[in-house]
Amino acid sequence: xxxxxxxxxxxxxxxxxxxxxxxxxxxxxxxxxxxxxxxxxxxxxxxxxxxxxxxxxxxxxxxxxxxxxxxxxxxxxxxxxxxxxxxxxxxxxxxxxxxxxxxxxxxxxxxxxxxxxxxxxxxxxxxxxxxxxxxxxxxxxxxxxxxxxxxxxxxxxxxxxxxxxxxxxxxxxxxxxxxxxxxxxxxxxxxxx
Amino acid sequence: xxxxxxxxxxxxxxxxxxxxxxxxxxxxxxxxxxxxxxxxxxxxxxxxxxxxxxxxxxxxxxxxxxxxxxxxxxxxxxxxxxxxxxxxxxxxxxxxxxxxxxxxxxxxxxxxxxxxxxxxxxxxxxxxxxxxxxxxxxxxxxxxxxxxxxxxxxxxxxxxxxxxxxxxxxxxxxxxxxxxxxxxxxxxxxxxx
Numbered sequence: 394x395x396x397x398x399x400x401x402x403x404x405x406x407x408x409x410x411x412x413x414x415x416x417x418x419x420x421x422x423x424x425x426x427x428x429x430x431x432x433x434x435x436x437x438x439x440x441x442x443x444x445x446x447x448x449x450x451x452x453x454x455x456x457x458x459x460x461x462x463x464x465x466x467x468x469x470x471x472x473x474x475x476x477x478x479x480x481x482x483x484x485x486x487x488x489x490x491x492x493x494x495x496x497x498x499x500x501x502x503x504x505x506x507x508x509x510x511x512x513x514x515x516x517x518x519x520x521x522x523x524x525x526x527x528x529x530x531x532x533x534x535x536x537x538x539x540x541x542x543x544x545x546x547x548x549x550x551x552x553x554x555x556x557x558x559x560x561x562x563x564x565x566x567x568x569x570x571x572x573x574x575x576x577x578x579x580x581x582x583x584x585x586x
Numbered sequence: 587x588x589x590x591x592x593x594x595x596x597x598x599x600x601x602x603x604x605x606x607x608x609x610x611x612x613x614x615x616x617x618x619x620x621x622x623x624x625x626x627x628x629x630x631x632x633x634x635x636x637x638x639x640x641x642x643x644x645x646x647x648x649x650x651x652x653x654x655x656x657x658x659x660x661x662x663x664x665x666x667x668x669x670x671x672x673x674x675x676x677x678x679x680x681x682x683x684x685x686x687x688x689x690x691x692x693x694x695x696x697x698x699x700x701x702x703x704x705x706x707x708x709x710x711x712x713x714x715x716x717x718x719x720x721x722x723x724x725x726x727x728x729x730x731x732x733x734x735x736x737x738x739x740x741x742x743x744x745x746x747x748x749x750x751x752x753x754x755x756x757x758x759x760x761x762x763x764x765x766x767x768x769x770x771x772x773x774x775x776x777x778x779x
Contacts, residue, residue, distance in 0.1 A: 409635030410670055419722055426725075429718040433679045437687035439708035442602030445691045447684040449676045454668060454718075461666050466676045468661070470688030473654050475647060477603055477696075483642045483659045485689035485763050486626045488681055491640040494630035495663030496678035497775060498638045500721065503670075515632035525622040525647075528693065528762050529612055532619075538765030544775045557777055565775045569721050570678050572731030578767050582690060582737045582758045584750055 410506045428455050443472045444481045489574075490519045490542070496570035497544055504563060505550065513549040542574065603699045621648050636665045637674045682767075683712045683735070689763035690737055697760070698743065698753060706742040735767065 405412045422429045431454035437447045450465035451458060470488060471481025478484070483491070494517050505512050520543050527537030548557055565571055598605045615622045624647035630640045643658035644651060663681060664674025671677070676684070687710050698705050713736050720730030741750055758764055 409637075414670065419724065422719060422722065422724060426717075426719060429722070429724070431679075431716050431718060433677070433683060433714050433716070435680060435683040435687050435710075435712045437684070437691060437710045437712070439691050439695065439705070443692040443695060444602075445688055445708075447687055449680045449684065452666075452680075459666055459668060461668070462673055466680075468676070468681075468684050470684065470692070472692070473645075473652055475652060475654070477607065480655055483661070484626070485685045485692060486624075487628060487642045487645075487659075488661075488685035488688065489763055489766060490626060490628040491630070491642065491661050491663065492678045492681035492685060493773070494628050494640055495638055495681065498630060498632050499636040499663070499665070499678060502632065502636060503721075504723075512632070515638075517628075517630045519628045519630070521626050523624050523626070523762055524619075525624060526615060526619060527765065528696075528760055529615065529622070530697075530756075530760055531612065531615060531622070536765050536769060537760045538762045538767075538769060539771050541772045541774070544773065545778045546775060547778050554777070561775050561777055563723075565773070567721055567723055567730045569716055569731045570682055571773050571775070572720065572729050573682060573767060574731075574771050575773050576729060576731060577770050578732050579734045580686070580737065580758070580764050580768050581734070582739060582754050582764070584747070584754055585738045585740050 407509070408502050408506045408512050410502065412506060415503070415507060425456075430454070430456075440469075443470075443476070443478045443484075445470050486521065486523060486539070489539075490521055493542065493544065493568075493570045493574065494519050496568045497546070497564060500564045500568040500571075501546070501548070501560065504567070505560060508556075508560070510556065510560070511551045513551070514547070515549075516547045518545045519543065539574075600702070601695050601699045601705050603695065605699060608696070608700060618649075623647070623649075633662075636663075636669070636671050636677075638663055679714065679716060679732070682732075683714055686735065686737065686761075686763045686767065687712050689761045690739070690757060693757045693761040693764075694739070694741065694753065697756060701749075701753070703749070703753070704744045706744070707740070708742075709740045711738045711740075712736065732767075
């Protein structure tokens, strides 16, 4: 993680990232693995119907509470009319795809930068299939969640197609959101007074 | 899904949802399971560094392409300074928690409504642990994604605590995003020309 805030114009930047800063972070974590522990957090409140709002501000990471955000980010979630809403915002299933798209793209940029690859553009299109009989409890054999998700990546960079294919295969194994979706991750839901 | 757009004031509404509409949807899907098939989609474009933007508009569901959104929803994703960004927006890991919070809350509201429970309030707090050595490829035994996620639910409603506990247990098994995270779901990442 970054240990500098001021960036000098002569810094060695690639793809909008500081190459030296990335390398320093890797070295720092090699010497103290506790710096790699992060806890992300969201607070959410029901507004009515299928509309709710999240606030996102603090997190723990690199051995300390982060204080860099003076105000929380706020995001609504809603549903389209066919799913009992009024398009107040994207729905939960779409926000999961947004998280996956962001993570695949950022993981690609980070590891391309570390490999010396300069990226010209990345566009992704994601599709996820779900059968609402799971949510509605109409068939116990139908899972409630996505059955599969496809990420089509259109990437242009100063390297060969074979290097890009290898990079994307590496990203599949190292993107945190891809890993969260493809592995079984325990979720505890508990009522608090 | 809804088959009506105009809502009459005498409709039987509970928790902001139309009870009759919910029941009709369940009956319609019982007679034609293809109505339950949905495909959600996101298009994302890299802006620079770890900043990218998603557009969310169309989807397939209830046997047809949805056309209810005249404009796409757009959401940025960014990272805090300690993770090489400038707090342009929440990060991918936080958007995944937002998706989970929204889904747990909406699934709770839907099934409470179907059970005749009137909800007064729902607030949730989510926390997810991740070890960035996975993302940074520093230890092959460390998964890149979340290790576990906890959802604390503060819910007030016109029923007993035991009924709320049973409802939340049901939600754990039927929330699409909880199901996507707790099961291994295949994600395909492929390069397109």
